[in-house]
Amino acid sequence: MNKKYRFGALFFLVLVSACSTKKDTFINRNFHSLTTKYNVLHNGKEAYQKGIDNINSKYEDDFFSILPIEPIKFEGKTKIDIPKFSNDFGGGPGAPSIKEEKKPSPSSFERAEEKAVKAIQKHSMNIYGLERNKQIDDAYLLLGKSRYYTERFIPAIDAFNYIVTNYPKASLIDETKIWRAKSNIRIDNEMFAIETLSLLLKKPDLDDRLREEGYTAMAMAYMKMDSVHRVKENLWLATKTDKNKAQTARNLFILGQLYGQENNKDSASLVFNKLINFRRAPYKYRIHANIQLARNSASDSSTVALLKRFDKLIKNRDNRPYLDALYCQVGELEERRDSIERAKKSYKKSIEAKNGSAKQKSYSYEKLADLYFKELDYVSAGIYYDSVVSVAPDKKNLRIRRIERRAKNLGSLIKYENTLYTNDSILRLAKMPEKEREKYFQDYIDKVKKQDEEDAQKKLNKIAFGESFGGGLQSAKKGKWYFYNGQSLSFGKTEFKKVWGNRALEDDWRWSEKSQIKTSAKTDSVSISQSIPKYDVKTYLNTIPSTEKELDSLVFDRNNALFELGLIYKEQFKNPPKAIRYLERLLVSDPDESLILPTNYHLYQLYQNEGKQKAEEYKNVVLTKYPKSLFAKIIINPEQSVKEEKKTDEVSELYTIAYNLYKDTFFEEAVCFIDMTLPTIEESILIPKFELLKAYAIGKYQGKDAYKSALEKVAVGFSQTEQGKQALKILERLKE
Secondary structure (H helix, E strand, O other), X not given: OHHHHHHHHHHHHHHHHHOOOOOOOHHHHHHHHHHXXXXXXXXXXXXXXXXXXXXXXXXXXXXXXXXXXXXXXXXXXXOOXXXXXXXXXXXXXXXXXXXXXXXXXXXXXXXXXXXXXXXXXXXXXXXXXXXXXXXXXXXXXXXXXXXXXXXXXXXXXXXXXXXXXXXOOOOOHHHHHHHHHHHHHHOOOHHHHHHHHHHHHOOOOOOHHHXXXXXXXXXXXXXXXXXXXXXXXXXXXXXXXXXXXXXXHHHHHHHHHHHHHOOOHHHHHHHHHHHHOOOOOOHHHHHXXXXXXXXXXXXXXXXXXXXXXXXXXXXOHHHHHHHXXXXXXXXXXXXXXXXXXXXXXXXXXXXXXXXXXXXXXXXXXXXXXXXXXXXXXXXXXXXXXXXXXXXXXOXXXXXXXXXXXXXXXXXHHHHHHHHHHHHHHHHHHHHOOHHHHHHHHHHXXXXXXXXXXXXXXXXXXXXXXXXXXOXXXXXXXXXXXXXXXXXXXXXHHHHHHHHHOOOOOOOOOOOOOOOOOOOOOOXXXXXOOOOOHHHOHHHHHOOOOOOHHHHHHHHHHHXXXXXXXXXXXXXXXXXXXXXXXXXXXXXXXXXXXXXXXXXXXXXXXXXXXXXXXXXXXXXXXXXXXXXXXXXXXHHHOOXXXXXXXXXXXXXXXXXXXXXXXXXXXXXXXXXXXXXXXXXXXXXXXXXXXXXXXXXXXXXXXXXXXHHHHHHHXXXXXXXXXXXXXXXXXXXHHHHO
């Protein structure tokens, strides 16, 4: 027992002695080196790798723009706090303080940093200015890399500099210099990064993996400086070896994108073909390389071969996650060879593809909208442009804002087109003879009945037969024939009553109204009438307006829509044929007197721009019937229109002043300024805007009655303008 006690005590003393970081002995050096490597640093590196895996799993590439060379997105909240240093724990002048604050829920990189700090503070053997623990430089490298990924680039550079200064012969010195260069790039110190990397890459014995990383970092620096030529040069050099297959594939893809951006299609195709044949590359790069190859194909003759390739890619089950992008590219290829209908089908398939990205859908919607817009089908185009805006993930993007403006313009057009179609339909029905109108609705009812019967039968078939084979609602106990299945039978009865109501078991039961005579001992006859509203002609006949006031209102709205559509096609969409068609139709539709003059003037302008003789006809109407109008003055003296435009600009400036007064809550001052301005702009087209703004200002400080009175003045005096209509809407809301 004595010997065992002495041996245990001796072992304990040796162990205590080995824990010291101040003694430069074989036992001490190896104890701290092993403890650092297989305990603290191991755990730190595990946490670091977990952080890297988390970044890779969450990061999504935007293949619609040039990919960043490093697949990471920093939030831009770079921390520049410089860590405190202390010599109290033997870590030397670069050792971090143990008193650094800890966050309640540290990330993987923060945990890695904690382990690196612990390794340095607890196991550093800095004796007489020399580090005796061979693992401490690894700890500093882990410390710098962890800080890099938490956007603390200046503290990261400090850690890397400590290695370069104190461990110049360390095995990881080259890797450290690359990481230091990357950190400098992140703080816009690209020139220093380029200088240090240039010196490093001249080393003949530099490891291939580090050479790849060095050239990739150089490309990052030049990308930050917008030196595309240098970026391409370094990316090519980085792809000579492929030690890191993911980064090599990424570098090739970016290289191809840069060539494509320069319209250098041959070089782009060469690079993308190389990437497609790079079997070790991550699959996402290879599939998108096929798409980019199609976009950069040099000639139309290759389109057929590309379509065959894409057909195979689409049929490959492994490519299901990429169907949205593949179908969209097929649409572009079909569009290129003028197969517009095929292109539309492909774009629609792209939109319908499962697991498709929102951004890809927005591009597919845009492609469809553009096709309809080129075909002058503005209604369909407007619907698809609206879809672009609704699905786009980034609403503030310049492209989306541009589409949103176009969608708004088309929104007005769609509104007036719908008004025109609806009112035309109602007016046409109102003019029909009564018998013809009844026949029209009866035909419609027959179609509805037929469709309802088919839908009901499909539901019954699904329950009675379709689900009996798949388990569905039926079980083995319930019988397979419809009438043996209580659940199916109950559903059938409910569905029948829902469609037809309660019907007697007799011939001709489908009639919506049916009377039958029943005799009994107590009554001579009973008349039974069953009627379902949607199967009753009277339901529809009663919705047709018949009073003169209602019909006049429909005509007025229809004519206003014709006028607005004519102006939209003339001014916004530069489509003279459609503008002429709507405006000429307006003139033969008994329009309001206020529309006749401007319509004739706009038709005069349209025909004059087309160089047609018919312009004289409309010119004469304006000059003979409205000789004192502003339009007549402009026709007689075309320079007058230029003066009017200048005058309008001046009035617009006055309106801006009034609006700013209103916006800054100087309501009384705004009303006073408008009252002073109105007498000086008697013939301006902006008078309604001034009057409506004045009404708004009055409503802010004079009460509800004064507000109503001011709005009524605008609604009555400028009924044909947008301001008059807006005032009328507000008045209607106030009455409610």
